[in-house]
Structure formats: C-alpha cells, structure tokens
Amino acid sequence: MLQTVPGTLANDHDTMPWTKDAYVSTARAFDLLAGHGTRLTVKRGQEIFAEGDTAESGYRLVDGSIRLVKLMVDGRRQVCEFLNADDLLGFETDDEYYFSAEAVSDCALVRYSRRAVETLLTEDKAFARHVRKVTARGLQDAYQRMVLLCHKSAQERIAWFLLTMADRAGIETGYIHLPMTRTDIANYLGMAIETVSRVLGQFKQNGAIIQKSLNRIQVVDRDALELVRGEV
Amino acid sequence: MLQTVPGTLANDHDTMPWTKDAYVSTARAFDLLAGHGTRLTVKRGQEIFAEGDTAESGYRLVDGSIRLVKLMVDGRRQVCEFLNADDLLGFETDDEYYFSAEAVSDCALVRYSRRAVETLLTEDKAFARHVRKVTARGLQDAYQRMVLLCHKSAQERIAWFLLTMADRAGIETGYIHLPMTRTDIANYLGMAIETVSRVLGQFKQNGAIIQKSLNRIQVVDRDALELVRGEV
DNA sequence: CGGAGAATTGACAAGCATCAATCGAGGTGG
DNA sequence: CCACCTCGATTGATGCTTGTCAATTCTCCG
Numbered sequence: 001m002l003q004t005v006p007g008t009l010a011n012d013h014d015t016m017p018w019t020k021d022a023y024v025s026t027a028r029a030f031d032l033l034a035g036h037g038t039r040l041t042v043k044r045g046q047e048i049f050a051e052g053d054t055a056e057s058g059y060r061l062v063d064g065s066i067r068l069v070k071l072m073v074d075g076r077r078q079v080c081e082f083l084n085a086d087d088l089l090g091f092e093t094d095d096e097y098y099f100s101a102e103a104v105s106d107c108a109l110v111r112y113s114r115r116a117v118e119t120l121l122t123e124d125k126a127f128a129r130h131v132r133k134v135t136a137r138g139l140q141d142a143y144q145r146m147v148l149l150c151h152k153s154a155q156e157r158i159a160w161f162l163l164t165m166a167d168r169a170g171i172e173t174g175y176i177h178l179p180m181t182r183t184d185i186a187n188y189l190g191m192a193i194e195t196v197s198r199v200l201g202q203f204k205q206n207g208a209i210i211q212k213s214l215n216r217i218q219v220v221d222r223d224a225l226e227l228v229r230g231e232v
Numbered sequence: 233m234l235q236t237v238p239g240t241l242a243n244d245h246d247t248m249p250w251t252k253d254a255y256v257s258t259a260r261a262f263d264l265l266a267g268h269g270t271r272l273t274v275k276r277g278q279e280i281f282a283e284g285d286t287a288e289s290g291y292r293l294v295d296g297s298i299r300l301v302k303l304m305v306d307g308r309r310q311v312c313e314f315l316n317a318d319d320l321l322g323f324e325t326d327d328e329y330y331f332s333a334e335a336v337s338d339c340a341l342v343r344y345s346r347r348a349v350e351t352l353l354t355e356d357k358a359f360a361r362h363v364r365k366v367t368a369r370g371l372q373d374a375y376q377r378m379v380l381l382c383h384k385s386a387q388e389r390i391a392w393f394l395l396t397m398a399d400r401a402g403i404e405t406g407y408i409h410l411p412m413t414r415t416d417i418a419n420y421l422g423m424a425i426e427t428v429s430r431v432l433g434q435f436k437q438n439g440a441i442i443q444k445s446l447n448r449i450q451v452v453d454r455d456a457l458e459l460v461r462g463e464v
Numbered sequence: 465c466g467g468a469g470a471a472t473t474g475a476c477a478a479g480c481a482t483c484a485a486t487c488g489a490g491g492t493g494g
Numbered sequence: 495c496c497a498c499c500t501c502g503a504t505t506g507a508t509g510c511t512t513g514t515c516a517a518t519t520c521t522c523c524g
C-alpha cells in the first residue's frame with residue numbers, strides 16, 4: 001500500500017464504509033470553524049509551538065511545510081513527521097503538545113482556538129470523524145516508519161523517502177521538491193546527514209535520480225527506486 | 233515525563249483541563265457498550281486479527297497481554313506496541329486494521345461490534361473523547377519510541393524498556409513480569425535478540441537487576457537504570 | 465563578488481548484527 | 495515423579511554497515 005499524506009482533507013470517500021451518509025466535505029466541516037479561525041504566517045525556521053506548551057490551538061496548514069520534532073537536551077532532534085498543505089496540526093491533543101512544530105518553509109496557517117475545536121468536536125459528527133481518521137492515519141504512518149527505522153538499510157530508507165515525497169506531492173512536475181534540509185531528512189529517517197548525502201550520491205551515479213538543485217530532484221528511474229525500497 | 237500505559241482507563245482526571253465537566257468514568261462509558269459486548273478468550277500466540285482485515289470490531293483487553301505487530305514478507309516482524317489489561321484495541325480505525333494483534337499470554341477480551349462502537353462514538357461525547365485521548369496517547373508513545381529507535385544505544389533501550397514495563401505494571405510486587413519473549417522485546421526495541429540477552433547480562437552483572445526466572449526480573453538499583461536510560 | 469551555512473567527500477572506528485554452538489527451562493509422556 | 499525433548503535463551507567470534515571526525519566544496523543570498 002502506498003503511503004499517503006497524513007491528514008489530507010480529500011479522498012476519504014473510498015475508505016469510509018460505515019459512514020457514507022454521515023460524510024460531509026472538509027470544506028463544509030471547516031466552514032463551521034471559519035468564524036473562529038485566524039490566519040497567520042510564519043517564516044522558515046520559526047516555531048509554531050513547542051513541546052510541552054499548553055495546547056491552546058489547533059492549526060490547519062494552508063501553504064508551506066512543517067516538521068514535527070522532538071528535541072533532546074543534548075541538542076539532537078527527532079523529526080517525527082512532515083506536514084504539507086491541508087494537513088491538520090494539534091487537533092488531537094487537549095492538554096499539552098507532545099512535539100514542537102517548526103516551519104520548514106514559509107508557511108500560511110489558520111489557527112483555531114481550543115474552545116472552538118472542542119465545541120466542534122462534540123457537536124459536529126463529521127468533523128469529529130475526520131479528526132479521528134486523521135489521527136489514526138498519523139498512528140498508522142508512525143508504525144509504518146518504525147518498520148523502516150528498525151529493519152531497513154540506508155538505501156532502502158532514502159528510496160522510500162523519495163518515493164513517499166513524490167507521492168505526497170503528486171509529482172505532476174516531474175521533480176520532487178524537498179523543502180527540508182539534509183539534516184531534517186537525516187533526523188526523519190534516523191541516520192547521519194553524511195549517509196543521506198552518500199546514498200543520494202549513489203542514486204545519482206546509478207542514474208536513478210537527477211539532482212537539478214539542492215532541493216529539486218528528478219526521479220528518472222522509478223522502478224529502480226522501488227526495487228531498492230522493497231516492500232512497504 | 234514518565235511513560236504510562238497507552239489507553240489505560242484510569243487516572244485521566246489530572247490531564248483533562250478542558251473537560252472536567254464532561255468527564256464520566258470509563259466504567260460508565262463502557263456500561264453503555266455492555267449490552268453489545270461479547271466476552272472471548274484467546275490462547276498465547278493466537279491471533280486476534282490480522283493487518284489488512286476489515287475492522288469489524290473493537291476490543292477491550294480484560295486480562296493478559298497483547299502485541300501489535302507489522303509483518304514483513306521475509307518473516308521479520310516489528311512489534312509496534314504491547315497492550316495490557318484495560319487497554320483498547322481497534323477502536324480508532326473504521327476501515328482496515330493496520331497491524332495484527334497477537335496474544336502474548338492467554339487473554340480475556342470483550343469484543344464490541346463496529347456498529348455499536350460507531351454509534352457510541354457519535355452519541356456519547358465522553359466515550360468519543362476517551363477514544364480520542366487514547367489514540368493521541370498511542371501517537372505520543374509512537375513518537376517517543378522513534379526517538380528511542382533513532383538516538384539511543386542498546387543499553388539505553390533496555391533500561392528504558394525495563395523501567396517502562398515496571399511503571400506500566402505498577403511494580404507493587406517488586407518484580408517486573410515480562411510475559412513476552414526475548415524475540416518480542418528485540419522486535420519492539422529494534423535490535424537483535426542476542427543483543428537483548430547481552431545487555432540484560434550486563435545489568436545482571438552490574439547488580440542493577442536480578443533475574444528470578446526468564447520472565448521475572450527484579451529491579452535492584454533503579455537509579456542505575458535511570459542513569460543508563462538518560463532523559464526520556 | 466564574497467561570505468556563511470549547508471552539503472559533499474574521505475578516512476577511520478565502533479557498535480551491533482550475524483553466524484554458530486551450547487546451555488537452560490518448561491512441558492509431556494512413560 | 496523423572497527423564498527426555500524441544501524451543502528459547504545465552505554466550506562467543508567475526509564482519510559490516512553506518513556513525514563520527516575532519517577537510518573541502520558548493521550554493522544560496524546579500
């Protein structure tokens with residue numbers, strides 16, 4: 001099964017056997033929130049909230065990319081997930097954030113107060129279902145990545161990463177845009193940045209990919225990457 | 233922060249600042265399900281459901297331990313989580329299970345039909361909140377373990393594991409009961425069973441632990457283990 | 465054009481996986 | 495009740511993947 005965007009707001013119809021009648025479009029669900037939402041923008045590298053902060057808001061990412069990170073006292077960091085446009089953030093927790101959220105690129109978000117979120121969660125069944133679904137998807141992705149971190153080689157991880165990023169972006173351009181740094185990728189996949197560099201170098205030499213610029217990569221030989229990645 | 237049992241049904245009061253008024257005891261929440269639940273028992277090693285199965289039921293673990301596993305085609309397995317008495321299982325997904333559930337020891341469960349679960353999720357706010365909370369806790373634990381898998385040494389992992397198991401069990405006896413095999417532990421922590429054995433051997437020699445039997449371990453020097461574990 | 469941060473490349477070491485053999489425990493049948 | 499048998503755990507030797515340290519190069523902006 002292909003990895004899909006966690007918390008995406010589209011294409012839920014085909015996976016909601018029990019709930020077709022109760023389904024409403026995300027657009028309508030968020031119309032209900034609209035009056036309570038405030039737009040904000042954050043610049044690249046800026047923090048939206050920190051681990052341990054009281055969860056006073058939920059966010060919807062409108063544009064840009066965000067990384068969810070857990071920070072260690074010695075400065076090492078674990079990137080738990082990358083979020084893209086239309087992903088939700090902070091809707092599932094009602095006490096403290098258990099990760100920090102940082103802008104990978106300049107971002108536009110809509111911020112909803114916890115009170116508005118709580119109200120909608122209890123009063124709008126479709127919205128509540130959507131949040132459940134999104135959270136479950138997050139857990140699913142986390143478990144999937146545990147397999148990756150425990151059982152896959154450096155090459156398998158990078159191949160998986162490139163293919164996943166391509167799928168998430170839709171790859172209509174032919175290029176994968178990687179807004180994050182090599183350090184982010186390394187911390188996401190549980191390896192050193194040097195290893196990321198080396199494996200990307202191998203793929204370039206294999207002719208599997210072409211690096212147009214630092215964060216623009218073209219997948220020339222998708223089959224080769226899928227072969228390296230192995231089963232998902 | 234200490235690791236706690238994911239999805240435990242007790243002690244939620246102190247972490248629900250927004251919802252004290254809406255809170256009802258789990259006992260009452262599950263009274264609502266009672267009429268729809270059916271008891272069942274599974275023997276050690278038996279499968280409750282498999283990854284990819286249609287999620288037709290939710291379960292509450294009454295007694296025993298369960299492992300959530302993802303299986304690879306070559307037979308390797310990733311243990312995503314261990315569940316204990318009072319934990320919930322399969323309540324957050326409404327299409328397909330994204331992991332298999334296997335009995336680590338003989339288990340007693342209560343099984344609820346998907347229809348009953350769906351109904352209660354939409355009609356009982358407190359129950360819906362509880363499921364949200366439990367799922368979020370699962371995601372939190374998953375992220376926490378990513379840090380472990382990516383940044384911690386074998387010794388740190390085993391120390392973390394022992395302390396976490398002790399905390400989850402309440403350790404009133406002075407002994408940690410480990411119902412799972414070394415293979416399970418290895419697949420949970422992302423290391424080889426030989427390494428698990430070796431590290432446990434070191435801890436025994438250090439005097440940090442005493443192994444009463446294969447799955448009964450006494451923590452003699454908790455401070456030493458916490459020192460090895462480092463920050464959580 | 466120049467500077468600073470990021471990425472690449474290389475050399476080396478270490479932690480851990482793998483392979484292999486032995487040991488131990490728990491369960492069964494005589 | 496004991497011996498045996500089988501599976502899991504332990505212990506040892508070895509090799510490899512990958513992390514770490516270091517130096518250089520590249521890229522992006524001002």
